[in-house]
Amino acid sequence: MIPCIFFARGRCRKGEACTFLHERMLRADDPPVAAFEALIISPDTQGPRLGPNLSGHPQNSSSDSRATVLCRFVTRLGGCRNAACPYSHNIDKPQTNSPGIPEEELKEDDEEDADIDFTRSLSGAAVHFNEFGNVERISLPADFSTARITGLPPHSTPHMVAEIVHGLQVEIDAECIRIPKQDSRLETMAIVRVEDPLFALKLSDKVRQHMTGLKAISLPTDSKPSNARKVYVSWHRPTRVVWLNFTVGGNLNQVAQRFNNAEYKILGQVVKATVEKASTYGHSGFHKPVIGTVTLSNVPADAKSGDIGRIFRYSDRLTHTEMGAPSYMAKHAEVGVDVRSRLEEHGALESFYMPPTQPKKRVKATALFQEEADARSACSLNNTQIPILGKGKLTVTLVQAVKTKISTTIYTASRSMIDQERKRWQEQYLTLHVYHDPLKQFTTLKVEGNDAKIVADARKTIDKIFGGTLLMNEEEVLWSTALNSNGSVYRQLKDIESELNIAISRDKSKRQLRYHGSLDKLAQTVHRVTDLLKEKPATVHYISLDPVQFSWAIRAGFKNIQQALGEDIAAFDVVSKKITIHGTTQQYDEAMDIIAGKRTNAIFGPREAARWAQNDCPICFCEAENPVSTRCNHTYCLECFEGCCKAAASSSAFAFHVKCQGEEGKCTHIFTLQELRDSLSSSVFETVLHSSFQDHIKQHPNLFHYCPTPDCDYIYRCTTSGADRPSHTCANCLELICTSCHALHGRYACAEYKDIQSGGYEALERLKKELNIKDCPKCTTPMEKTEGCNHMTCGGCKAHICWVCMAVFSTSAQCYDHMTEKHGSIGLGLERFAF
Incomplete structure (x- = not known):
């Protein structure tokens, strides 16, 4: 059918009565058209929620095809005045991306959870923080116990299991019970995890006493927390096969090649083309002479014959297009509901997300399970056919x-x-x-x-x-006290950054610079920075401020010092309450005179100070660089804000918090973790959380202790001397620790260990025998043999000793000769020798 030229121009008045084709001709600069059909399913959703297209069908604002063409009057002054105008009045244009930045880099992915979880795995514990960064709760693997219950009735639910256990006078919440999906031929099983270290043993005893049909055994608790609870699910969109019949003069191989080379696309999709044998009739037997047929596979199911016909040139000689049936008929949202229900057979979901439909070959969904074991179980759906997709298969990873x-x-x-x-x-x-x-x-x-x-x-x-890389000139760390302020040295450092297209980060507390960029520019950067810092030698003077002086300094006193001496000379650290003078003794004396009030010609008065304070960082009192704006309307340098947050732990005497330093330190705003997360890099934010955790452990020595093993930072929960289970095996170093006296004394009781420490000889000898420790016959230095042959070298006097009979020799050769002659071998493979 011949296209209507008036319709393409937006002027056809016949509408559906027009005998010419009303399909808009696509231009190369037209944006791709995609139906919007979003599906977002959360745990409280009973069914699919569709986007603007509530019916789930492709949206059609009007049966009149003119509605797809923009009205030519709508962009003119006064707009279109015809209320019944059949043409489109939607002049919204798609947003374009910033140059050089791919679209996926502009914003974070849509499936990100709205609720941010402030729980961290630190020192072998799950640490829960409240909204202000205080440690709210610490959960250790030893606080939990896990039991497996078997022999349950078929199709048991968590609530049914909770009722059964309740009959044994054991109270548990159904949320603590998980029934994993398994083969129907196997008996039903439930996994119960409770925050009670003795729960599994108690439940096993109750089951043995009261129930003969059930079994309950204790399972080891996983001490390595994991977060592998997310799965990606994908499947092919519906497609169809299309047969293209060509008449004499058409080049079938050329047409097929254009499809296979992606020169020809259908609705933006690449399809596969094959050439069939030539015949006299079309694929369906219509009576027209043709030279052959090109078969297209993987054609989008929503493609119409017009979408295909407009691709071809007149010289291609296309005579007929024949459309095959779609591979499946289910709509986008219907498939999503079916897939979600199959996933939920393996366990409860926290969320299920399908993004709006896009012109891609596969639909991708994201599911987040409540339990990692359920997510792993759901992977069994990978490469399985489901009826709603016809012969299509799911991919689950x-x-x-x-x-x-x-x-x-x-x-x-x-x-x-x-x-x-x-x-x-x-x-x-x-x-x-x-x-x-x-x-x-x-x-x-x-x-x-x-x-x-x-x-x-x-x-x-x-x-x-x-x-990054620490900037060093041979063995010397590159730093200057002039870098404590944002004066000329710092500005010249920024000029070096710009010229070389690199970044240099400054750490005032560690007094170091770090280089960020390609390694081929590192040597040049070191040379430039070294020359820069050599030009600015200076004597450093520190002025510690008392409360009155500090109050004066933040009320514009420091600004007067800076104006008198120069920005490069004076720097103010609000956290340490010190003013640093990088200059001569005369300049230091001048600063002290201003502080003492001996110089009264103040440049900044109260009004100027207030106006200055609104625009400058409350930490360094300079114009904010890489500004961070807070909810309390204060502006910090990013670097100063990070330093303030990292210093919060040492300045918080009681409850951990990060307080705003604005308004001369009088601002009462406490930053929430959400604010800090939005304004800090990942490394600094995690440092803040770790500092809060360390403060909490230090302030609660009666509740938690660090493992006494060197270089092991795991913690354990303290117990009293009369506790049922005072021993604890560290999940990191596997040492057996007494949680009462906090010592490594093996299987000995605390009293026996104290006796050993106080000089109990017999108990000490028993412990040495248990640990395979012997004293050197020459110098009495204790030695422990853990592996290898029976030749030992004393760590104290360096004597060579036979571990079997404790004979002493001056050389190792003499010791080996002795072991072979007296004991028959050197003892390789013997891990322990009995007394």
């Missing part, structure tokens, strides 16, 4: 993901190194997503994959790249 947030400045400087790693990650089937916040101040990177170890290695690589 378990997702391991890590995220890190970094300053966009550092990300931009290090991007070339990330891009190099991205190629390697793609070979390892890892996916890297990059997101920028609206202000482009921070960049978030998320790595996803199926292999937990590979994902963890990628995270280490990212941390190493963004950690």
Whole structure:
């Protein structure tokens, strides 16, 4: 059918009565058209929630095809005045991306959870923080016990199991019970996990006493927390087969090649084309001479014959298009509901998300399970056919993901190194997503994959790249006291950054600079920074302020010092309450005179100070660099804000908190973790949480202790001397610790160990025999043999000793000769020798 030229111009007045084809001709610059059909299902949702297209069908604002063409009067002054105008009045244009930034980098993915979880795995414990960063609760693996109940009736539910256990006078919540999906031929099983270390043993005793048909056994509690609860589910969109019949003069091979080379696309999709044998009739037997047929596969099911016909040129000689049936008829939302129900057979979901439909070959959904075991069980659905998809199969993969947030400045400087790693990650089937916040101040990177170890290695690589390189000139760390302020030295350092397209981060507390960028510019940067710092030698003077002086300084007193001496000379640290003078003794004396009030010609009065305080950082009293605006309407330098947050732990005497320093330190606003998370990089935010955790442990020595083993930072819960289970095996170093006296005394009681410490000889000898410890016959230094042959060298006097008879020799050769002659061998393979 011939297209209507008036319809294409927006002028056809015949509507549906027109005998010409009313289909809009696509231009190369037209945006792709996609039906919007969103499905977002949360635990409290009873069914699918559709987007603007509530019916689930492709949206059609009017049966009149003119509604797809923009009215030519709507953009003119006064607009269209015809209330019954059949043409489209929607002049919204798609937003364009910023140049050089891929679309997926503009904002974070839609399936991100709205509720942020402030629970961290620290020192072998699950640490729960409240909204202000205080430790709310600490859960240790030893606080829990897990039991497996078998012999339950078929089709048992968690509530049914809770009722059965209630009959044994044991109270548990149904939420603590999980019934894993398993083969119907096997007996029903329930897993119960309760925050009570003795629960599993108590339940086993109750079952043995009262119930003969049930069994309950204790299971080991996993001490390594994991977060592999997310799965990705995908399936093919419905497609159809299309037969294209061509008449004499058409080049079938050329047409097929154009489809296979993606020169010809259908609704933006690449399809596969094959050439069939030529025949006299079309594929359905219509009576027209043809030279052959091109068969298209994987054609989108919603494609119409007109979508295909408009692709071809007149010279292609297409005579007829024949459409096959779709591979399945179910709508997008219907498939989503079916898939979700199949996932829920394996366990409860926290969320299920399907993004709006897009012109892609596969539909992708994300499901987050409440339990990791259920997510792993759901992976059994991978590569299985489900009826609603016809012969289509599901793809289900378990997702391991890590995220890190970094300053966009550092990300931009290090991007070339990330891009190099991205190629390697793609070979390892890892996916890297990059997101920028609206202000482009921070960049978030998320790595996803199926292999937990590979994902963890990628995270280490990212941390190493963004950690940067410490700037050193041979063995000397590059630093100058002039870098404590944002004066000329700091500004020149920023000029070096701009010229070399790198980033240099400054850490005032550690007095060091770190380089971020490609390694080929590192040597040049070291040379430039070294020359810069050599030009600014200065004597450093520190002025500690008392409360009265500090109050004066933050009320514009420091600004007067800075104006008198120069921005490069004076620096003010609000946290330590010190003013630093980088200059001569005369300049130091001048600053002291201003503080003492001997110089009264103040440049800044109260009004100027108030106006100045509104625009400057309340930490360094300079114009905010990389400004961070708070909810209490104060503005910090990003670097100062990070330093203030990291210093909060040492300045909080009781409850941990990060307090705003605005309004001369009088601002009462306490930052929430959500505010800190939005304004800090991942590394600094995690440092704040770890500081809060460490403060909590220090302030509660009667509740928690660190493992006494060197280099082990795991914690354990303290008990009293009369506790039923005072011993605890550290999950990290596997040492047996007494949770009452906090010593490593093996299986001995606390009283026996105290007797050993006080000189109990017999108890000491028993302990030494138990631990395979003997005293050197020469110097009495205790020695422990754990492996190897029976030749021992004393760590005290260096004597060579036979471990069997404790004979002493001056050389190792003499000892080996003795062992062979007297004992028949040197004792390799003997791990212990009995007394």
